[in-house]
Amino acid sequence: MPHARSTTKPASGAGEALCCGPLTEVSLSEVESEGLATVLAALGDPVRLRLLSIVAAQGEVCSCNLEGPLGKSQPTISHHTRLLADAGLIVGEKRGRWTWWRVVPERLLALRAALGGA
Amino acid sequence: MPHARSTTKPASGAGEALCCGPLTEVSLSEVESEGLATVLAALGDPVRLRLLSIVAAQGEVCSCNLEGPLGKSQPTISHHTRLLADAGLIVGEKRGRWTWWRVVPERLLALRAALGGA
DNA sequence: CTGATAGATTGATGACTGTCAATATGGCAA
């Protein structure tokens, strides 16, 4: 394995994604990385991040109050809420004609844990 | 604004992306969400997550030791290390013919902080 | 200098994603 000036090649080391050890301490399996990547990808969009922060800040928000602040069409909002909900980051409750969204704090906690202590 | 059975519409409330308040406490601006989304998107891919976890687990890894475990071609590995480096999550140091990668713990810390305390 | 090797870059390609218009669904009001 390569040290500063070696000649040989360096030696090689080695359920829901969120049930895995910290990223920085344990090498992720393919399955674990798939699940964790799904959740992180859900957060990897500026519109969804702002959507989530609005929901979090207000505790509970109905979809009709997201179109304005986010400046997106109704189907687009619905698309993003769906992705966040699929990732387990928010949940929606239907009350009458409206759907109320709120965050799932445990999910964010689990995500933070999965990102490791470092 | 809609309470359980109202008829009117609910009222609307109100250096790097990682320098923003916790997601769950402050509504993100468009600029903040862009930067934060970039970092999260970098992590939103299973190959990059495993790459990062391998680097983190070993402390320092040369690119040539990533192709095997990840099962991807050399250009693909280079592509992923570049994205992670652009996101500030890893840094590469060239020593001789090899490039050695290691994680940037502060960046992960900042990310955890940006995800909020909840 | 020459040949070999690690890694980056380029180009092409198929897959996925964000977006919106149009439409469907299901509750509420009159």
Next chain:
DNA sequence: TTGCCATATTGACAGTCATCAATCTATCAG
């Protein structure tokens, strides 16, 4: 029941992304 309204779903389209083969660059060994 009839019509309206909040969301969800569908379909289409443009832009982005992951991937690899081919190529380029730079370093080391002889």
